[in-house]
Amino acid sequence: MTTTNKWAIHNGKFAVNEGATWTIVQGYMVIEDDKIVHIGETLPEGNEHLTLVDGKGLLFLPGLINTHGHAAMSLLRGHGDDLALQVWLQEKMWPMEAKMTSEDVYWGASLSVLEMLKGGTTAFLDMYDHMDQVAKVVEQSGARAALARGVIGLCSEEEQMRKLEESAAFARQWNGQAAGRITTVISPHAPYTCPPDYIEKLVQVAHDLDLPLHTHMSETLREVEQNVTDYGLRPVAHLEKHGFFSRPSMVAHAVHLNDEEIEILARHDVAVSHNPGSNLKLASGVARVPALLKAGVTVSLGTDGPASNNNLDMFEEMRLAALIHKGVSGDPTAVPAGEALLLGTGYGAKSIFLNDTGSLKVGMKADFIALNIEQAHFYPHTDLISHTIYSASAKDVEHVWVDGKQVVKHGECLTLDEERILREAQRTFDQLLAR
Amino acid sequence: MTTTNKWAIHNGKFAVNEGATWTIVQGYMVIEDDKIVHIGETLPEGNEHLTLVDGKGLLFLPGLINTHGHAAMSLLRGHGDDLALQVWLQEKMWPMEAKMTSEDVYWGASLSVLEMLKGGTTAFLDMYDHMDQVAKVVEQSGARAALARGVIGLCSEEEQMRKLEESAAFARQWNGQAAGRITTVISPHAPYTCPPDYIEKLVQVAHDLDLPLHTHMSETLREVEQNVTDYGLRPVAHLEKHGFFSRPSMVAHAVHLNDEEIEILARHDVAVSHNPGSNLKLASGVARVPALLKAGVTVSLGTDGPASNNNLDMFEEMRLAALIHKGVSGDPTAVPAGEALLLGTGYGAKSIFLNDTGSLKVGMKADFIALNIEQAHFYPHTDLISHTIYSASAKDVEHVWVDGKQVVKHGECLTLDEERILREAQRTFDQLLAR
Known part of the structure; x- marks a missing residue:
């Protein structure tokens, strides 16, 4: 690939960590192809032309x-x-x-x-x-x-x-x-x-x-x-x-x-x-x-x-x-x-023997998720890491990216045919039972 | 009130119980004002004129x-x-x-x-x-x-x-x-x-x-x-x-x-x-x-x-x-x-000292909820009570009725102003901290 796919999230809250100590960075995350190339309060110079995805109301976590x-x-x-x-x-x-x-x-x-x-x-x-x-x-x-x-x-x-x-x-x-x-x-x-x-x-x-x-x-x-x-x-x-x-x-x-x-x-x-x-x-x-x-x-x-x-x-x-x-x-x-x-x-x-995923850091794979924190069980916004552990569930996930590509958007999976999978799973179970 | 508000759900799955033993009834539930007046596979005669709410894809449980x-x-x-x-x-x-x-x-x-x-x-x-x-x-x-x-x-x-x-x-x-x-x-x-x-x-x-x-x-x-x-x-x-x-x-x-x-x-x-x-x-x-x-x-x-x-x-x-x-x-x-x-x-x-709520039975208060079971974590449809306990979460609740009145519809609360409550809760917390 000679041209790269580079884009950024603005208005986001990003959970970055050193070990078990987490900090919420408010601002920008820049993704280039499959990698995170920047996280910070501001967008580095020379990136003004990038497509911006609005991260308002979302908490971004490592996948x-x-x-x-x-x-x-x-x-x-x-x-x-x-x-x-x-x-x-x-x-x-x-x-x-x-x-x-x-x-x-x-x-x-x-x-x-x-x-x-x-x-x-x-x-x-x-x-x-x-x-x-x-x-x-x-x-x-x-x-x-x-x-x-x-x-x-x-x-x-x-x-x-x-x-x-x-x-x-x-x-x-x-x-x-x-x-x-x-x-x-x-x-x-x-x-x-x-x-x-x-x-x-x-x-x-x-x-x-x-x-x-x-x-x-x-x-x-x-x-x-x-x-x-x-x-x-x-x-x-x-x-x-x-x-x-x-x-x-x-x-x-x-x-x-x-x-x-x-x-x-x-x-x-x-x-x-x-x-x-x-x-x-x-x-x-x-x-x-x-x-x-x-x-x-x-x-x-x-x-x-x-x-x-x-x-x-x-x-x-x-x-x-x-x-x-x-x-x-x-x-x-x-x-x-x-x-x-x-x-x-x-x-x-x-x-699972991977060293380039699991945290939001520059150089890591762009495997990350966004939680919708504009909901009653995330309020008040006190300690968002605490809310993530003690109050959140799978259903609070709004968007998911793996390897820099979006695979879930507004709760819908972009890569798999949900309706067909549910139908086939039921058929498969029924047939297994009858077999 | 001289006229009553009587309506029915059709195509529903209703979780009815005798103690800890639950059965799923497929069919109809009729509600009159604040009470459940019928649950069964068919609609009793004389109710053909009732407004029908479609219960397809939903599991109805007591609130x-x-x-x-x-x-x-x-x-x-x-x-x-x-x-x-x-x-x-x-x-x-x-x-x-x-x-x-x-x-x-x-x-x-x-x-x-x-x-x-x-x-x-x-x-x-x-x-x-x-x-x-x-x-x-x-x-x-x-x-x-x-x-x-x-x-x-x-x-x-x-x-x-x-x-x-x-x-x-x-x-x-x-x-x-x-x-x-x-x-x-x-x-x-x-x-x-x-x-x-x-x-x-x-x-x-x-x-x-x-x-x-x-x-x-x-x-x-x-x-x-x-x-x-x-x-x-x-x-x-x-x-x-x-x-x-x-x-x-x-x-x-x-x-x-x-x-x-x-x-x-x-x-x-x-x-x-x-x-x-x-x-x-x-x-x-x-x-x-x-x-x-x-x-x-x-x-x-x-x-x-x-x-x-x-x-x-x-x-x-x-x-x-x-x-x-x-x-x-x-x-x-x-x-x-x-x-x-x-x-x-x-x-x-x-x-909590109430004897007319807590189960889907004729004569009980119409306090009930509907889960969206057309989702991956509810498939295959094997034991829906098991899925309710081991797989469901609050976010799977699609509709809620209390005393026969709908208070949550497609996940939105009809009776409270959610946006205002989140804003006021944050303001209240911030002021408490500063006080």
Whole structure:
């Protein structure tokens, strides 16, 4: 491209941060192609000719980053809630998932990406099967994503190898695609679903392809105890032993950790995707987030699959993170608003192995959102970061840009056909049920 | 009125319940003046001439009922969050509240009632000072409310008596006003802010006026311990001893209860307003809601004041009630969706001493709301009650009716001037800060 697309927002309030300390800059943000090139009270000289977008009444934030999910599971939203975990899995989730085709995954992922974009999530990590379909949706939608073919190794060695090769092929094919918006990750499903030697083989694939690793870990007490019974080690030491932390890596859930495990995660710079909504709903427990943060672990937020949440509202996850750790610890200063927002943005980017998104800074990717703050629940305008965490929801998102391109305008998704997706999602669910 | 206003909704989905069991009726609801007169798959004969409102794409629910709050405190939303409780109260809340005038309370209450109506809350209980202003807002807005002048007795006997008389005068003047939409309640602020003899005097006022009672109780562990130190009794036995439960009564918070206290509350049919958002944010703890429900106590939901929440989204409180008790108890079947919806509707009505609202049933007041379920986070349409609890938010409310009159249409409040209220709320806060 020889000519660049350069434009600016004026009259805006921009949330800029140094770590968990946020400041509201009133004025201008200039975007050139996919990058933020200026944020300040004034427009730098030589930019007077730029097209100006009016930011009046809007709060601009970095796009939210959902670091753990299974997008296609939106098809199973509300299909069996409030059940014991094993009943839910064995009678509701697994039979339906076993029947899912590529096309089903396409529509499920479309439904989720639509919800995420409209709700201000600009990047997400997804771990599932039929990942080429998820990648296709990411490409079409304009979203940013780190994608992993999640593999379960409770099968024959031949089947294990087929999955491993599929995972490697997907990772090779899609890494850097969609104008760089797609990156790929290698992902054994969990220590309890992958035998140790299989985990080691997948770690080797990650080394060979120079890719990061992601897995579920220590979501339930039962799985931690089973790991000790089966392998004589708790999951963190187990993953360490089998080389998982020799690559850049991120684990989802990490609800049940002891002090030693937190120290191991910190030492290896392993990021943790905290999924408060899912962990509460499935009664898994409350992760030790204040202790993880104190130890210097990068903690981010994930919705988990929409069947165990049941929405993809990252404002809700940020609010839950800010609320539950106060309530459970008895300390009203635990996870303050600015820190919760960092978990949902900058720490999210770091957790999914991206270093050029997650904050409004010069040189960063232009992945940002605008909240309509001219509403009763944002008044009076006192502390807008506090309002973002304690009062906002996905539905307050007015506009969304990813990679400098607008993907949501006045609450409407510009890149996906909402009406068709809702219709196809319903048809797909009905057919899955009948199949 | 000799002619009646009778009309119907067609093509609707109506959530009707027997206790915590909900069914979706597809078809018609007929409203005559302030009452529901029919719900069914067909329109009864003789009603063919009625004006029909199209309910396509909408889920109709009973209006939500917020059973504990301090509406005017929306003026302090975001004014000092994430602080230790005493710092927050002594340095942020109390100095500002001490400066509040009647006019300030008018604008704060307007801001809150606007947010509540738009978010699907059709009735609420409010306890504060300058309650004639809150009553005025209720009258103008078309909302339904149980109002109480909350009195603190840590003052001279003369001052105590002045407040008691003010409370009684307010209760007498406003009970049954606004076409019956306002009822009144007598409300000592809390056992730790009202000496025992003062509580007894307020109980006597409630007896004399034949009114119910409301108070804060056992919100923090510290106040429970202080009660034992000061009076030799935990708060429940203390209130019982001083006659509080001799009237229909409801207590807010009730976070710290032992088994014996739960038994006393059940025996006296004392309702509990559970305030999960506020209790988490102020790090008060997690109330024993499953145990209370098991004992047969009527549990409902309150947002508490917007400064400690920080919004008035009752969908969020229902979701928190459904989520946190699962996470804390380890039982994923605790507080299922249907029960959470009952806490936010029918049990809410009972908690604020109303027997003709809180459910869609023939003969009940026409207090109901319509959610727009043609959105990604409501798809597929599997279990709509589950979606209401686990996926919806205040912003999904499309229309609201109270007493048969529409007060919110396509998300816009018909009875209050939103633009003016936002402007005046900001001005009031700025002046309070400067005063």
